Amino acid sequence: MSGIYIHIPFCKTRCSYCDFFKSTKLLYREQYIEKLLEELRDRRHFFGSRKNNLQTIYFGGGTPSLFSEKSIDNILNTISKNFPVADNAEITLEVNPDDLSPEYLKALRKTGINRLSIGVQSFYDVDLQKMGRRHDAMQSRRSLEWVFQTGFENVGIDLIYGLPWSDGSTFLSNLDILSNYPVQHLSAYHLTIEPGTQFGKLKRQNRLSEPDDSESEKIFWALHDKAAEMGFEHYEISNFCRNGLYSRHNTAYWDNVPYLGAGPAAHSFDGTKRYWNKSDLNQYIKQGFSAGISCETLTLKDRFNEYLMLRLRTSKGMNVDEVKKNFESYWNRIEPDINKWIQKEFLEKSDGYIYGTRKGWFVIDAIIEDLFILE
Structure with a gap:
């Protein structure tokens, strides 16, 4: 059960809490795609003699929904030409609510994308504004309506709890809003304030702090219990699903299944060795993945x-x-x-x-x- 992860390292803006590798230099997108396709072609033998078809393809970021449906289709076609892809492969695209429209969603379905992970993070504008998100709560609700109207069924959303200015009851009310939609997957992450982020700067200035462990634990179990009432199975610390629709791609990571990661900062695992591409967009575009790839034998x-x-x-x-x-x-x-x-x-x-x-x-x-x- 092998999979491919495609890293899309572009964002329009930087969220206050995020320390993932990314760039706001959107003008490099076309050059990036050329090098990404080159990497996929060059690494077509990564899985060696294994005859198992790819079971999962995952577009993460960054913000993959900044790419047009034509770009997504181009990447998927390159994958299918160089790797055997199972007919029932799970193909996930991470999306931001403000990037979505009915036309874009319809076009995405035609490319073969069959699972969406929507970065909602909160259904409350005060949270979104303080986190530096570029969408508002109304855009989240509207995008969910469009997603289901255009025929997507395997849909997940991300939420963040443990926000310094919020409390458990406010966070849990996000689930009340979520209950209005047939969402099948929920990823709920506790905020971690990382040193290199805007929140990290505020923490050093004693202007922001995380809730204490006892409060966080109360929210965690309240989330667990409420999600269970809604029919969600809590199958991993931060992940819940309905109807057995767990993330097949992430579950393969947890089961130590080989996977290929393409793009700067992406990691790969062949069963014995771990590989990682350098976190340098400029080098990736100028010299390709091979100039910065590292490897270790576990x-x-x-x-x-x-x-x-x-x-x-x-x-x-x-x-x-x-x-x-x-x-x-x-x-x-x-x-x-x-x-x-x-x-x-x-x-x-x-x-x-x-x-x-x-x-x-x-x-x-x-x-x-x-x-x-x-x-």
Whole structure:
């Protein structure tokens, strides 16, 4: 179940909280596409002799919806000419509400895009303005109406909670608004204030601060419970879905399935080695991906730590037999610590799986860090 990630590193403006690699130099879009297509052609043998068809294609960013339907179609055609793509492949495009129109959405459907991830972030204008988003709440509602009117069914939205100026009840009222639409996927992320962002600057000036952990945990579980009432399955720390429509692309990451990432700052994994393209748009356009690509071979310890990190963030957790089979020596080292967390009721073991309890899942990152093999 291999996949391809396409990084679109362009945004009209910079949001106050975002530290993803991006550029506001939109005039470089056409040059970028030329180099992106070149990379896809040059890396057509990335998956080697594997005969499995591509199961997922994901356009992330940045803001992929800044690209015309013709550009999206060109990229997808290049992929299909150089990689075998499954007939039922999940093909996702991240979009901003203010980029959407009925005409654009109809054109996107014709390209083969069959899943949309909409960067709503909040249905309240005060939140959007303070976060530096370029759309307003009305545009979010209108874009959702257009999305379903034009025939898209597998649709997800992103929301952000833990905003310094807001409280849990205000955030949860976003779900009341969401309930008016047949959205099948929800990604809800707690705000993290990163040093290189506008919010990071405000934090250093003591003009902004994150809510304390106890308040954040209350919101997290209130979100979990309300989403469950709405028919959502909480299948990963930040992700919920209805009707089994989880993100197949992201789930492949968590299952350590090989994937190819194209574009500056994109990462790839072939099952043994990790690759990453340099975060430099100018170099990418002038010299192509190969001038800045780096690679490392993952050690058994690296693979074990990644397994812990990825699996324990999911509701299913990690398979004990699988861990013993692939990482027996490391399992023997961490088993006493696993049992310690089980006794404290932060982890639970059932049906051959170990996963976070209601008490432990919110702090699962700290538990994972405790279990990491460092030497």
